Amino acid sequence: xxxxxxxxxxxxxxxxxxxxxxxxxxxxxxxxxxxxxxxxxxxxxxxxxxxxxxxxxxxxxxxxxxxxxxxxxxxxxxxxxxxxxxxxxxxxxxxxxxxxxxxxxxxxxxxxxxxxxxxxxxxxxxxxxxxxxxxxxxxxxxxxxxxxxxxxxxxxxxxxxxxxxxxxxxxxxxxxxxxxxxxxxxxxxxxxxxxxxxxxxxxxxxxxxxxxxxxxxxxxxxxxxxxxxxxxxxxxxxxxxxxxxxxxxxxxxxxxxxxxxxxxxxxxxxxxxxxxxxxxxxxxxxxxxxxxxxxxx
Amino acid sequence: xxxxxxxxxxxxxxxxxxxxxxxxxxxxxxxxxxxxxxxxxxxxxxxxxxxxxxxxxxxxxxxxxxxxxxxxxxxxxxxxxxxxxxxxxxxxxxxxxxxxxxxxxxxxxxxxxxxxxxxxxxxxxxxxxxxxxxxxxxxxxxxxxxxxxxxxxxxxxxxxxxxxxxxxxxxxxxxxxxxxxxxxxxxxxxxxxxxxxxxxxxxxxxxxxxxxxxxxxxxxxxxxxxxxxxxxxxxxxxxxxxxxxxxxxxxxxxx
Numbered sequence: 010x011x012x013x014x015x016x017x018x019x020x021x022x023x024x025x026x027x028x029x030x031x032x033x034x035x036x037x038x039x040x041x042x043x044x045x046x047x048x049x050x051x052x053x054x055x056x057x058x059x060x061x062x063x064x065x066x067x068x069x070x071x072x073x074x075x076x077x078x079x080x081x082x083x084x085x086x087x088x089x090x091x092x093x094x095x096x097x098x099x100x101x102x103x104x105x106x107x108x109x110x111x112x113x114x115x116x117x118x119x120x121x122x123x124x125x126x127x128x129x130x131x132x133x134x135x136x137x138x139x140x141x142x143x144x145x146x147x148x149x150x151x152x153x154x155x156x157x158x159x160x161x162x163x164x165x166x167x168x169x170x171x172x173x174x175x176x177x178x179x180x181x182x183x184x185x186x187x188x189x190x191x192x193x194x195x196x197x198x199x200x201x202x203x204x205x206x207x208x209x210x211x212x213x214x215x216x217x218x219x220x221x222x223x224x225x226x227x228x229x230x231x232x233x234x235x236x237x238x239x240x241x242x243x244x245x246x247x248x249x250x251x252x253x254x255x256x257x258x259x260x261x262x263x264x265x266x267x268x269x270x271x272x273x274x275x276x277x278x279x280x281x282x283x284x285x286x287x288x289x290x291x292x293x294x295x296x297x298x299x300x301x302x303x304x305x306x
Numbered sequence: 307x308x309x310x311x312x313x314x315x316x317x318x319x320x321x322x323x324x325x326x327x328x329x330x331x332x333x334x335x336x337x338x339x340x341x342x343x344x345x346x347x348x349x350x351x352x353x354x355x356x357x358x359x360x361x362x363x364x365x366x367x368x369x370x371x372x373x374x375x376x377x378x379x380x381x382x383x384x385x386x387x388x389x390x391x392x393x394x395x396x397x398x399x400x401x402x403x404x405x406x407x408x409x410x411x412x413x414x415x416x417x418x419x420x421x422x423x424x425x426x427x428x429x430x431x432x433x434x435x436x437x438x439x440x441x442x443x444x445x446x447x448x449x450x451x452x453x454x455x456x457x458x459x460x461x462x463x464x465x466x467x468x469x470x471x472x473x474x475x476x477x478x479x480x481x482x483x484x485x486x487x488x489x490x491x492x493x494x495x496x497x498x499x500x501x502x503x504x505x506x507x508x509x510x511x512x513x514x515x516x517x518x519x520x521x522x523x524x525x526x527x528x529x530x531x532x533x534x535x536x537x538x539x540x541x542x543x544x545x546x547x548x549x550x551x552x553x554x555x556x557x558x559x560x561x
């Protein structure tokens with residue numbers, strides 16, 4: 010049975026037409042996109058193929074390109090591809106490099122437009138700014154009040170800078186809150202937007218967050234190495250919503266309860282999208298009250 | 307202040323230099339890329355050459371060299387497929403080793419280091435970044451030609467399977483593979499050395515496998531594997547069982 014083989018090799022298209030001898034190598038100049046139409050030469054060759062000729066292609070994007078022309082195509086096996094590419098030397102040149110770098114840029118930009126990725130980027134940025142701001146504030150406490158007029162003038166300029174920095178942090182937090190409410194509405198209501206965003210950032214992706222169980226979620230963001238004897242007990246959730254309302258001795262208990270509720274909220278956000286937050290918040294607040302009264306609940 | 311006369315060429319590779327320091331020799335690689343160095347490593351320039359420190363704590367390939375691995379490094383003019391390039395530290399060294407006529411196709415899936423990988427690729431004329439998941443070679447089969455070697459540094463439980471699948475698509479008949487195995491990401495609670503042995507056994511079907519080399523103390527619970535695809539192994543396996551005694555495999559230093 011006659012089989013035609015089409016492979017893309019960077020900025021070139023390789024075609025083995027069973028009716029002709031050897032390979033046809035066509036230039037396939039295009040921008041950084043994978044959904045390019047086939048070059049005109051290839052369309053001509055495909056048009057010449059008889060209807061019974063089967064077409065094998067190297068990749069999904071190439072298959073889509075062939076099927077847009079109304080021909081059916083199937084994926085070639087790995088061994089076929091490897092053998093074929095080994096027989097035809099395709100020169101590597103500066104164009105190929107430019108093409109791949111542009112393609113990488115385009116793919117990266119596209120991936121970074123994903124709302125989850127935006128939220129992760131914001132969460133990391135907010136964490137970084139928060140740390141930097143904390144450093145500045147602590148340094149300001151130690152700086153003291155110098156009698157020297159130059160020092161005083163400097164301290165004034167520095168204070169103005171801190172105000173600006175604080176304002177930047179507030180704006181960033183507001184942005185983060187909006188993003189978190191969009192991406193993880195339930196989790197945000199249960200643990201707060203900052204913790205919700207950081208949990209996602211630490212988990213790495215929405216899917217990973219959805220797979221996590223509560224014991225793992227509770228430790229997420231802890232810096233110590235896990236170990237059965239004396240591993241970490243708390244992570245990001247130790248700064249979760251309403252933690253400050255709980256007496257210090259009971260905060261560990263609250264962190265565990267919060268993790269149990271958070272995991273339900275996270276799964277709802279990732280999988281079902283159902284609004285489970287009101288009920289979870291009620292349970293959370295009831296837990297806070299009982300911990301404050303010192304009774305078991 | 308390092309004096310250039312202290313750098314000695316090595317037998318293994320024209321771009322690899324060594325320099326005796328207090329307790330053990332350090333290795334340096336002549337760079338193709340433009341300065342500043344990728345990740346703040348030490349460097350030194352003299353007589354038109356610029357070398358970068360190949361830090362065993364930063365790079366598992368450097369750690370393997372420091373631990374006495376004597377197999378073949380990526381050679382000048384070869385094409386390599388680098389899986390798990392992260393932000394391109396070791397990938398840039400591999401690019402230096404294959405030289406201006408070679409190519410390194412660096413695959414990384416995670417978005418955040420990938421931005422840094424792109425900027426490294428801008429400065430290395432033979433480093434090509436690809437944003438894709440190494441589990442799905444179909445995603446980059448359009449861009450990667452057959453290669454002389456695959457370097458795999460992916461901390462995933464199925465790293466052995468990932469290597470196999472990529473070798474089917476890209477590795478030339480006599481190709482090689484260098485693998486940095488992270489035992490702790492396969493399964494907890496099993497001694498790391500056992501993981502390395504199991505991985506070596508699993509790969510012995512298709513490759514001649516050298517004895518796993520521990521990368522301690524530079525990288526904890528990491529092992530380095532040196533693989534050769536034996537010429538007869540493409541369809542039948544039995545000839546590939548001659549484990550460690552392959553050509554240029556690291557003989558001593560099991561662990």
